[in-house]
Amino acid sequence: MKTDSLSTQKISKSLSDFDFDEIGDEHLYTGLQTPMREDAFALTDQQKKEKIAHLFEQIMHVMGLDLTDDSLKGTPKRVAKMYIDEIFSGLNPMNKPSIALFENKYEYGQMLVEKDITFYSNCEHHFVPIIGRAHVAYISSGQVIGLSKLNRIVQYYAKRPQVQERLTNQIGTDLQELLATEDVAVIIDAKHLCVSSRGIQDDTSATVTSFYGGEFKKPEKLAELHRYIYK
Numbered sequence: 001m002k003t004d005s006l007s008t009q010k011i012s013k014s015l016s017d018f019d020f021d022e023i024g025d026e027h028l029y030t031g032l033q034t035p036m037r038e039d040a041f042a043l044t045d046q047q048k049k050e051k052i053a054h055l056f057e058q059i060m061h062v063m064g065l066d067l068t069d070d071s072l073k074g075t076p077k078r079v080a081k082m083y084i085d086e087i088f089s090g091l092n093p094m095n096k097p098s099i100a101l102f103e104n105k106y107e108y109g110q111m112l113v114e115k116d117i118t119f120y121s122n123c124e125h126h127f128v129p130i131i132g133r134a135h136v137a138y139i140s141s142g143q144v145i146g147l148s149k150l151n152r153i154v155q156y157y158a159k160r161p162q163v164q165e166r167l168t169n170q171i172g173t174d175l176q177e178l179l180a181t182e183d184v185a186v187i188i189d190a191k192h193l194c195v196s197s198r199g200i201q202d203d204t205s206a207t208v209t210s211f212y213g214g215e216f217k218k219p220e221k222l223a224e225l226h227r228y229i230y231k
Contacts, residue, residue, distance in 0.1 A: 032169055034091065034160055041092070045084050052080035087122060090159030097152035099178055101143040111183075111221070113137040113228045114150045123194045124161030132164075132190025132206075135229045138175060139183035139215055150175075164190055164209050172211030182214030185225055 043051070057076040060067060067073050089095045114136045121130040134154045138145075157170045172186040187210045196203040215221045 032166060032173065034162075034166070034170075036091070045092070049077070049080040049084050052083055053077045056080065086159070087120070088160055090156045091161075095159075096156055097149060099145060099149050099153075101145055101178070104140045104142055104144045106144075108140065108144075111137050111139050111185075111215075111225060111228075112144075113225065114147055115229050117151050117154045119154050119158040121158040121160070121162045121167060121190075123192060124163060126194040126198065127161065128193040128197060130158075130162060130164065130190050130192050132188055134171065135185075135187040135189075136171065136175070137185040137216070137225055137228075138179055138181060141179065141181035141183070143179055145179060153178075164188060164192075164207055168209040168211050172213060176213055183216060184211070184213045185216040185222075186211040187229065 053076040056079045057067060060072065060075065065072055067076075115133075117134040117136065119132060119134055121132075122128065123130055136150050136154065153174060154171055157167055157174070168186050168188050172184050175184045175186075176182055187208065189206055189208050191206050195201075195205060212222065216225060
């Protein structure tokens with residue numbers, strides 16, 4: 001998905017030219033790949049959890065919270081476990097779902113649509129939730145995928161700090177590669193808590209992004225897809 005002219009101008013600037021609040025509120029999207037350091041997996045998951053727990057304990061201390069309280073003293077470890085094992089588990093490629101393809105023996109040549117896939121992600125600008133639904137469609141080029149695997153692919157890419165545009169394109173391009181077809185479509189409709197719970201505090205708006213490849217770029221095929229999703 002192309003960035004708008006304002007975002008394009010800002011990408012060309014040095015980050016030092018404007019503050020980080022401005023970057024986050026402009027929803028900067030810098031590329032298809034999730035930004036990761038080369039040494040991202042130098043530590044084991046257990047080592048990461050231990051370091052995160054220690055650092056989060058310091059954050060809570062700075063905020064003035066009493067870590068001797070029974071309700072709070074286990075929070076640093078709980079947060080660390082949640083980050084590594086749950087909400088950001090998609091950062092680790094070892095957690096990518098195993099995908100098996102099957103020959104399309106049914107000779108089904110029309111689009112397959114899996115709609116209303118619920119997902120939870122987190123905004124990479126403020127680390128607050130993105131809550132949404134994904135609709136995924138493809139036309140088989142000879143291979144098919146188990147329905148639950150479509151859900152798992154969505155969840156894998158959602159479980160990392162994200163920007164919705166990137167999430168949409170990551171799902172779409174991965175499915176094109178897996179299924180060996182350009183005929184893939186992804187639509188995501190999501191609510192961003194960085195918009196509803198902070199900043200502008202707009203609790204009614206939602207964000208919709210899309211990825212259309214191959215046959216789904218044709219108006220008649222796109223109209224058919226929309227009828228399935230929005231009827």
